[in-house]
Amino acid sequence: MEYRFLSKKGVASFVTGLLKEFRVYGPVKLVPAGSKQGKDGFPMYGEVASPDELNLLHTPTHLSPKQYLFPPKETLLKFKKGAPTSPFIPLQRGTPFLSPSGGGQGEEIAPVVEAYDQALFGVHPCDIHAIRLLDRVFAYGTPDANYLKRRERTVIIGIDCLPDKHCFCKSVNTMKAESGFDIFLHDIGSGFLAEIGTQKGKELLFKYTKTRRATLKEASKIDIFQKKKAESFTSSINAEASTLPLLYSGSYNSPVWEKIGKICYGCGSCNNVCPTCYCFDVRDEMKANLTEGERYRVWDACLLEDFAKVAGGHNFRKTRAERLRHRFNRKFQYQVDRFGGLFCVGCGRCIRTCLVNINIVEVTNELIEESNRKP
Amino acid sequence: MSSLKSQTVSHNISSPYLSRLARIERVTRLTEKERLFNIAIEDSKTLGHAPGQFIMLSIPGFGEAPISVSSPPDKGNMFELCVRAVGNLTNALHNLTKEDKIWIRGPYGKGFPVENLKHKDLLFIAGGIGLVPMRSLIKTVLNERSSYGSVHLLYGIKGPDEILFKDELLQWGRTGNINIQITVDKPHPEWKGHTGVVTTFIPPLKIDETKTAAIVVGPPVMYKYVIMSLGDKRIAGHDIYLSLERRMKCGLGKCGHCQINSIYVCQEGPVFRLSNIRYLREAI
Numbered sequence: 001m002e003y004r005f006l007s008k009k010g011v012a013s014f015v016t017g018l019l020k021e022f023r024v025y026g027p028v029k030l031v032p033a034g035s036k037q038g039k040d041g042f043p044m045y046g047e048v049a050s051p052d053e054l055n056l057l058h059t060p061t062h063l064s065p066k067q068y069l070f071p072p073k074e075t076l077l078k079f080k081k082g083a084p085t086s087p088f089i090p091l092q093r094g095t096p097f098l099s100p101s102g103g104g105q106g107e108e109i110a111p112v113v114e115a116y117d118q119a120l121f122g123v124h125p126c127d128i129h130a131i132r133l134l135d136r137v138f139a140y141g142t143p144d145a146n147y148l149k150r151r152e153r154t155v156i157i158g159i160d161c162l163p164d165k166h167c168f169c170k171s172v173n174t175m176k177a178e179s180g181f182d183i184f185l186h187d188i189g190s191g192f193l194a195e196i197g198t199q200k201g202k203e204l205l206f207k208y209t210k211t212r213r214a215t216l217k218e219a220s221k222i223d224i225f226q227k228k229k230a231e232s233f234t235s236s237i238n239a240e241a242s243t244l245p246l247l248y249s250g251s252y253n254s255p256v257w258e259k260i261g262k263i264c265y266g267c268g269s270c271n272n273v274c275p276t277c278y279c280f281d282v283r284d285e286m287k288a289n290l291t292e293g294e295r296y297r298v299w300d301a302c303l304l305e306d307f308a309k310v311a312g313g314h315n316f317r318k319t320r321a322e323r324l325r326h327r328f329n330r331k332f333q334y335q336v337d338r339f340g341g342l343f344c345v346g347c348g349r350c351i352r353t354c355l356v357n358i359n360i361v362e363v364t365n366e367l368i369e370e371s372n373r374k375p
Numbered sequence: 376m377s378s379l380k381s382q383t384v385s386h387n388i389s390s391p392y393l394s395r396l397a398r399i400e401r402v403t404r405l406t407e408k409e410r411l412f413n414i415a416i417e418d419s420k421t422l423g424h425a426p427g428q429f430i431m432l433s434i435p436g437f438g439e440a441p442i443s444v445s446s447p448p449d450k451g452n453m454f455e456l457c458v459r460a461v462g463n464l465t466n467a468l469h470n471l472t473k474e475d476k477i478w479i480r481g482p483y484g485k486g487f488p489v490e491n492l493k494h495k496d497l498l499f500i501a502g503g504i505g506l507v508p509m510r511s512l513i514k515t516v517l518n519e520r521s522s523y524g525s526v527h528l529l530y531g532i533k534g535p536d537e538i539l540f541k542d543e544l545l546q547w548g549r550t551g552n553i554n555i556q557i558t559v560d561k562p563h564p565e566w567k568g569h570t571g572v573v574t575t576f577i578p579p580l581k582i583d584e585t586k587t588a589a590i591v592v593g594p595p596v597m598y599k600y601v602i603m604s605l606g607d608k609r610i611a612g613h614d615i616y617l618s619l620e621r622r623m624k625c626g627l628g629k630c631g632h633c634q635i636n637s638i639y640v641c642q643e644g645p646v647f648r649l650s651n652i653r654y655l656r657e658a659i
Contacts, residue, residue, distance in 0.1 A: 076392040079435035107435065107476055111390030141642060142627040145388045252656060279631030282392075282624045286436045293436050295392065300624075302631060310622050311440070311461045314595050316635075316657065329636070337637035 002196040003186075003219050004211035011185070011192055015051035017208020018119045022155065024048050025068050026121035027058040042352065048121070056122050057187065059164050060347055064127050064275035065120045069134065069150050070299075075112045076146065076282070077295040112294070115149035122159045122185075125177040126169045126347040130275030131156065132180045136339050137278055155200060158184035160225065163233050166348030168361050170230060171237035172244075174345045188221040235351075235361050239368050241342060248333040251367040252325070260363060261321025263356045268301025270327065270350035270358075276335075276343045277301070302327050328363065391627055394433060394478035399471055400453070406537050409459045409504065410469055411445070414477070416452040422479075424448060426511035427486030427618055427646040431626045432456065433478045437467040441623040441641070443508035444482065447515040457507040457539065483626040484645050487512045487590065487616060495588045496524035498580070498610075500601055502531045502573055502593025506539050508618055508645075509592045517551045524586060526553045531573030531593070534559050535566045573597070577604040584609040592618045598659045602649065612650035619645050619658065 006014065018024050028046040042062040048054055123131075131151075138147035158181040169175045177184060182201030186193040193214050196202045205211060239247065271277045281300040286293035300307065303323050308316040317323045326334075331344035344360065351359045401413040416422060422430070424444045433439035440462070446455035460469045471477070489512070497516065501509050516523050528547070532538055538557065548555045556576050558569040569575075573593075589610055591601050598617060605615055621633035621640040633640035635658050652658040 076390065077394075081435065107396070109394060109435065109478060111393045113390055138629065140628070142391045142629075143388045144627070144629055145390045148388060278629070280624065280629070281632075282439060282630065284433075284436050284438045290436075295433070295435070295439070297624075297630075300631070307632065308622055310620055311459075311465070312594065312620075314620075316595075316621065322657075326634075330634075334634070334637040338639075 002202075003193045003214035003222075004196070004205065005191055005214045005218055006194055006205075006209055006211045007191040010209045010211065011056070012051035014205065014209040015048070015054060015121060018121070018155075018157075018204065019049070020208075021204075022117045022119040024119045024121055025065065026054045027056070027061050028053050029055040054122060056159055056185070058122065058161075060124070060161075060167060060349065060352070062349070062353075063273055064130060064347065064349065065123055066127075066130065066134065066275050066278075068118060068120060069131065069154065070138075070147055070278060073296055073298045074146060075114070075294045075296045077109050077111055079107065079109045079293055079295070081107050081291045111145075113145045113149050115153045117153050118150075119155045119157060121157045123156055123181070124161045124347070125158065126167075126174050126345040127275050128156065128158050128177040128180040128184075129174040129345045130347070133276050133335075133339065133341060133343060133345075134278060136341075140339070155182045155204065156180070156197075157182060157201075158197075160184070160186050160222075160229070162229055163235075164348070165234050166351045166359075166361075167346065168233060168235045168237060168348060169346035170233050171235075171361070172241050172342050172344050172346040175229065176226070186222045186225065188218055188225070190218075193218060193222060235348065237361055237364050237368070239364075244332045244342065244364070245336045247364075247367055247371055248329050250371060252329075254367055254370055256363060256366050256370070257321040257325040260324055260358050261319055264303070264320040264324055264358060265355055266303050266305060266320045266323065267355065268303040269353045269355065271301030271303055272299060273349040273353045275345060275347055275349070276331070279307075302330070324358070328360065331360070332364070392480070392625075394431070394480040397477050397479050399473055399475045399477065402472055405457065405539050405541075408461075408537075409457055409539060412456045412458065412468070412471075414454055414456060414479075416454075416479070417476075419452045421450055421452055422454045422482060424454070424482035424511075425486035426489065426515050427508055428482040428484050429508075429626075429645065430456075430479045430481035430483065431623075432464070432468070434464060434467050434471075435478065438464045439624075440464045441483070441626060443511070443618075443645075445507045445510050447511050447518060457504070457510070459504055481626060484641055485643065487646050489515060492516070492588050492590075493522050494524065495586050495614075496583060497526045498582065498587055498589040498605075499526070499528040500530075500573060500577075500589060500591045500593070501528070502597040503533070503537070504539065505592035505594070505597075505618070506530060509590060510540060510543075512590060513547070513553075517547065517553075520552060526551070527580065528553055528555045529573050529576045530555070530557045531597075532557070532559055534561065535563050535568075572600065574600045574604045577601070577608065580608070582608050582610070584611075588614045588616065590616045595620070595659075602659065612653055613648060615649035617647055617649060617652070617659070619647060619652075621645075 027043045043058045138144040181197040184195040279300045280297040282297050284295050335343040396417040397414045400415050403411040429441045429443045432442045442456050445457045460466045547553050562570050623633045624630040626641045628639040628642040
């Protein structure tokens with residue numbers, strides 16, 4: 001493991017350097033009267049124009065950096081209806097039309113795959129783990145060009161953090177990120193230690209800021225911080241992470257689902273803030289001229305009533321209890337079977353955002369208790 | 376990181392949402408709500424589908440939806456879709472006529488394992504528009520009728536006005552060496568045939584359970600009862616094939632709408648062996 005020491009000023013010049021090559025996104029400072037503070041009081045990610053805007057020692061953000069790899073709304077295709085003789089007008093540079101001559105009526109469709117160089121600055125370990133899971137989801141089977149092209153052009157600069165009262169990453173083994181970042185920053189008081197994750201990260205660090213080799217004494221402060229972090233959790237799941245898939249599989253008929261189903265609004269907020277929720281809807285929209293339009297995807301939520309409803313009217317998860325059970329199982333069992341690794345990274349966002357205080361840790365602990373009571 | 380990093384190197388992948396242009400060659404009104412569309416792919420390449428697979432059909436501005444292919448595999452660029460008008464897209468489709476254009480991508484999903492069905496007795500059980508994807512397999516079987524044993528088709532619909540492919544059913548019955556039995560849910564003044572649910576046909580059937588495969592496609596409510604009746608006939612779950620309907624938005628195993636537990640119906644299905652999903656909660 002290679003650590004480089006950089007001063008607080010050094011971090012600032014690193015950011016300034018990155019801004020020359022990348023769009024930089026990071027947790028932004030809370031501005032009491034400003035627009036960048038989340039309405040619910042949590043810090044938010046935003047695009048930064050200078051290092052002063054960054055709030056590096058932040059508590060968990062409202063939305064995760066997922067939004068920069070898998071945007072809430074993303075155009076997939078642009079289309080154009082017109083006369084067969086209409087001139088060939090590229091909708092986007094570098095993307096060829098499917099049928100350059102126009103399709104009889106002159107209908108044209110062009111794929112849109114947008115990506116630019118971006119740096120995510122100040123990503124917490126839980127979100128780094130979440131991005132690794134999303135990488136798998138969008139790469140398996142038919143690769144998702146839109147996500148993967150963005151991912152390819154993204155550098156990740158992580159930073160270590162301390163838990164708030166809802167964080168429980170220690171319970172799902174995501175308290176530390178061993179990989180999945182280009183650079184990872186550890187705050188050691190007098191400055192930061194930069195852990196090198198990739199060659200690219202190292203090159204950028206050396207290019208844009210002054211660093212020196214960290215001393216052993218400095219490096220030992222990381223362990224001290226980790227220990228302090230491990231002892232700071234107030235929220236935890238009362239079982240080993242590896243036992244959770246089996247626990248959930250055995251809890252399908254638990255009365256817990258009905259109980260929380262009764263209070264759930266089915267609003268889908270938990271889906272929207274979750275760093276590993278990736279379900280989406282695909283929709284078409286025409287411009288007012290009715291000749292041009294686009295097909296786009298938007299974040300969808302399995303807690304919403306229509307999520308599993310088919311055209312004929314049958315709804316495969318009619319009740320909120322069923323939909324909650326589905327979401328919880330996706331985090332602890334279903335996606336684990338499909339992709340490996342728990343899909344809950346312990347960020348606590350669904351707990352903070354829930355309007356009726358449904359708490360994934362408490363629910364899981366209740367299931368554990370229930371299963372312990374079983375003979 | 377090494378394994379994940381390599382997954383994100385993706386220089387040459389193109390958008391999987393890009394569709395192929397296709398042309399409507401003929402529209403046939405089958406019932407009040409269902410029409411059959413004969414479609415030609417503009418680039419003259421074959422669709423290359425297996426019976427039971429589906430495509431994503433779209434009309435720009437109206438959206439995209441999964442539709443089962445209703446014709447058997449064909450070397451040419453033609454295929455057929457039978458579509459019920461129930462939503463935005465399907466109603467728009469019903470307004471199209473000959474020479475109009477649509478966009479398609481696919482085929483997607485796993486279809487019926489035709490090779491496994493050869494030399495077996497086949498018991499087709501269809502409910503409502505379940506006959507649409509099944510027709511692709513039935514016609515595949517009829518094209519090579521001597522490779523199969525006896526063939527039964529049990530078909531249940533709400534009323535006589537909703538019978539799909541009437542002429543073909545008559546023709547299959549006459550020349551295809553198939554035992555076809557049709558039932559309607561409720562009595563109808565003009566209906567002289569059988570009335571009741573489709574499962575009532577199953578007990579009297581003479582079946583050799585050791586060499587029979589059952590193919591079942593219908594609305595969700597039908598599966599449970601058909602499966603029980605087939606169990607009474609001692610047909611193994613291994614020999615029962617079902618096609619499951621789910622909401623789908625991408626067809627690529629990503630959007631999450633078709634998920635049943637850890638299964639994505641658009642990837643592992645829509646055709647499943649009963650023995651593989653009997654214990655899959657929420658499947659049936």
